[in-house]
Structures are given as structure tokens and as C-alpha cells.
Amino acid sequence: MTGAPELKAPKKAVSHSTLGRAQRWSWIFQRVSGVLLIGLIAVHLTVNLVMGDGINQIDFAFVAGKLANPFWQWFDFTMLVLAMIHGANGMRMIINDYAQTPWIAATLHWALRISTVVIVILGTLVLFTFDPCPAGSDPSLLPSFCEDI
Numbered sequence: 001m002t003g004a005p006e007l008k009a010p011k012k013a014v015s016h017s018t019l020g021r022a023q024r025w026s027w028i029f030q031r032v033s034g035v036l037l038i039g040l041i042a043v044h045l046t047v048n049l050v051m052g053d054g055i056n057q058i059d060f061a062f063v064a065g066k067l068a069n070p071f072w073q074w075f076d077f078t079m080l081v082l083a084m085i086h087g088a089n090g091m092r093m094i095i096n097d098y099a100q101t102p103w104i105a106a107t108l109h110w111a112l113r114i115s116t117v118v119i120v121i122l123g124t125l126v127l128f129t130f131d132p133c134p135a136g137s138d139p140s141l142l143p144s145f146c147e148d149i
């Protein structure tokens with residue numbers, strides 16, 4: 001066989017007015033989180049890639065300096081949670097539309113749930129347990145405020 005396997009057409013779309021309560025909230029959440037993510041990611045990319053030295057400024061000291069600031073910790077946390085739920089919710093709908101047997105759908109749904117929870121937990125741990133001044137490191141690689149500690 002050559003090329004990608006043929007994909008069956010997705011199941012028929014239902015009109016928004018016939019959606020159940022949970023599906024309606026999921027529909028609204030995708031739109032609201034999508035708009036919020038555009039703003040959050042625009043700020044993220046501007047601060048990291050446009051302001052200051054742009055991409056050249058990104059090193060340990062830069063990331064450590066940001067993650068030592070509660071504003072950026074909570075900013076990144078909001079972006080992490082919204083992006084992960086938005087992405088997982090979108091993937092859930094794609095699985096519902098394209099999985100061809102209940103067994104495949106259930107397996108993919110569980111893989112998605114587990115990977116989403118693991119990534120949110122690991123990402124949150126990074127944001128709130130990050131040590132900006134690890135003992136014994138070369139001071140030239142650390143943010144300047146580590147000298148005062």
C-alpha cells in the first residue's frame with residue numbers, strides 16, 4: 001500500500017441548538033479560551049522574541065528571572081492550563097468524529113486524559129518549584145539577583 005490510509009468522512013455535524021448542556025459549555029469554552037489564548041500567546045511571544053535582545057536573550061538567567069516573578073508564574077500557569085484544556089478538548093472532538101470503534105475511541109480518550117493531566121502537573125511543578133539560584137552553579141549563568149542571596 002502506498003500513501004496515507006484513506007480517512008472516512010467525519011460523523012454528521014449537529015446544529016448548535018440541539019447540543020446537550022455539557023457539549024454547549026464545551027463549545028463556549030473553546031471559543032472563549034481561543035480568544036484568551038491569542039492575547040496570552042501574543043504577550044508571551046512579544047516578551048520572549050521581540051522585546052530586548054529577542055531570541056538571543058533566552059538562556060537560564062532569562063527564564064529563571066521570569067519564573068522568580070509571581071506575575072509571570074501565574075501568567076504562564078493560565079496559559080498552560082488554558083492551552084492544555086483547549087487542545088485536549090479539540091482532540092476529544094476529533095476522536096469523537098473519527099474513531100471508528102468504541103474501543104479505539106475509549107483508548108484514545110484515556111490516553112488523552114492521562115497525557116493532559118501529566119503535562120499540566122509537570123508544567124505546574126516547573127512553574128512553582130523552579131530554583132532560580134541553584135547552589136554551586138557558575139554565577140555568570142544565573143540571574144543577577146542571585147548575588148544578593
Ligand code: HEM
Nearest residue numbers: 041044048058063066072076079080083122123124126127
Ligand atoms: C517561538 C515561540 C516560543 C518561544 C521562543 C517560547 C519560549 C518560552 C520560554 C523561554 C519559556 C520559559 C518561561 C517564560 O518565558 O515565561 C516558555 C514557557 C512556556 N511557553 Fe513558550 N515559547 C514559544 C511559543 C509558545 C506557544 C505558541 C505557546 C502556546 C500556548 C507557549 C506556551 C508556553 C507555556 C504554557 C509555558 C510555561 C511552561 C511551564 O513551565 O509550565 N509557548 N516559552
